[in-house]
Amino acid sequence: MENNIKSLTKACDELGLSYEFIDLDHNFVRVKMDNGWQYFELNKTPFNTEAAYCICQDKGHSYQLLKDVVRVPKTLDFLDFNVSSKYSKYKHCNSIAAALTRIDENFTYPIVVKQNKGALGTNVFLCANALDTEKAFQEIFNHQSKYYDYLALAQEFVTTKAEYRLLCAYGKPIFAYQRGSAAATFNVKYWENGEQAQRVTDMVLFQQLADFVQPIHNEFPMGWVGYDIIVDDKDDLYLIELNASPQFNNFIEHNSSEPVIELYKHALTQLSKQG
Template identity: 35%
Template sequence: MKTTASAVKTLCDMPKSHVQKLILKLPQNTHLQQLGLARSAAARLQVLRTLRDVHPDIFSEVLWLAEGKNLPDQKDIDLVPLKSNILCLVEACRKLKVKYTIDSQRGIVAVYVKPKQPPLYFKRSRAPFNSAVVSEICKDKDALNSILQDSVHTPKGECYLDPDVEERYQPYRMHLSLKAIAKDAMAKLGLPLIVKPNAGSEGRNVAKCTNSREVITALAEIYNKDSADYDSLALLQEYVEIAHEYRAVAFMGTVLLVYEKDISKAQHTDNFSPLHWQGAVAKHITDKSILASLQEFTSNIYSKLAIEYCGYDIAIDKTGKMWLIEANTVPMFTIFLEHNSADLLIDMYEKILHTLFTPTSR
């Protein structure tokens, strides 16, 4: 497999007519036209830089074609490829001879299950397997924990409505100030507390609080209506002392991919999500005992709530007890692919395709 750097050099040095033939295989795009017209290596390099920043999916496709349709797996200092789950899905389709079409500019892949049936559509990190209701339940952390509390360990928690919520929701308020919320939560859950948006993601606005003032500050961040991350509901939970945290990606009840959020050499940042810490690593897990334990744990969830495709965040505390932290119906693999071979994700998609699809020639 060629490196990204060699693919870039190939594009910059090849005759203009060859570049034009190559980009005819991709959707119409202004930057691609500029690439086809550029004569010098320096001019093409500048177009590639712009394409990388503005249309990363198309940029990856250009490199892919230049590399003989192999996914790039090495970073170049100047041009960093997008190793995306969409490209891994496409590679899985190609390996299994499953018919597909791809809209690189929009990040959409249509996968044809069987002849004379409509395709299943994937859009970037979104897959077509979960119902809208199941996805909404998983997004609502309080509702999810309520459903699963008798099946797996979930942190004890309380959900609180913004005291300054819009007028039509004010009759549902139980507490009229941040101070009152903090007092109630500390009385029920003790300290320290985890304060998070009920529908948040990627560790944004999540805080560990050790006193009333910190709880009030964290609530104010969540209830800040000027913030793009505003949530009218805050979830306050007991703190779990985590020894290990895993992401287990499962399809139709079977765990297909597991990695540990390894922070042993990381420095804490203002984001509570471990993989967003400086120096954190997504460590692929192959240990059979760990995989078996996670499979048993997620099977208990699936028997209660059929989440067909999910990235479970599962913690193991200092005593060895397993806890469900979150269930993500739109698992993303950007950080995983920074630390691991794309072949692992391609293999995951192959297993999904084997489960669902009758291969057809492209």
């Protein structure tokens, strides 16, 4: 049984909700609620609509939706230059050379280039120049790679003092943690480098993070989301991305499962109120 499901079942026990395991490994479970069975699989939950989940997964669409709501790094999207001709109408650039020109017109180096629907820091590159950017595009658009994505994003690089994830359930901030302690070194896979998730106990900072994302709740309400937020060298906050199916392994290993259980408890309670 994985940590997400462990925390879910503990939340159900504390709320007095009955549940049944469907698979032998106990990572697929259904919870009995007044409005019927609700299904959970690993880190996937019924707290968001399918559309909300897809918007969170699509970093380009998230940017377009929220760029006028909260501060986010400027972002441009690029469709695979070798995509099928039936999708050519969606291309903004027909070649790497054209893409590099567009980037030069909109950014100064360094920049971040990443795949649109990546997760866990895969295919995220800090590019110091056009050659680095070309290599990043080639990696993302590699049709032989299991991480292939047909859409790549070029993003303004923000010098980072710290990076946080704020976990919210139905608009209520429950807890936050710092994602490692070496964010300034572009440590996108901090957990692989011995870095730890550190729970935010400073309530002034926690409220600052909560206030920052508050406008999003009005524009794009979600039942279950982790907001990835960075603080730059001027102490300005930027939203980097949304995660509709966060995992908590590193956080639980170095902190406690109690905040995750509270997150599930609040989400389950709110879901039970929906007819």
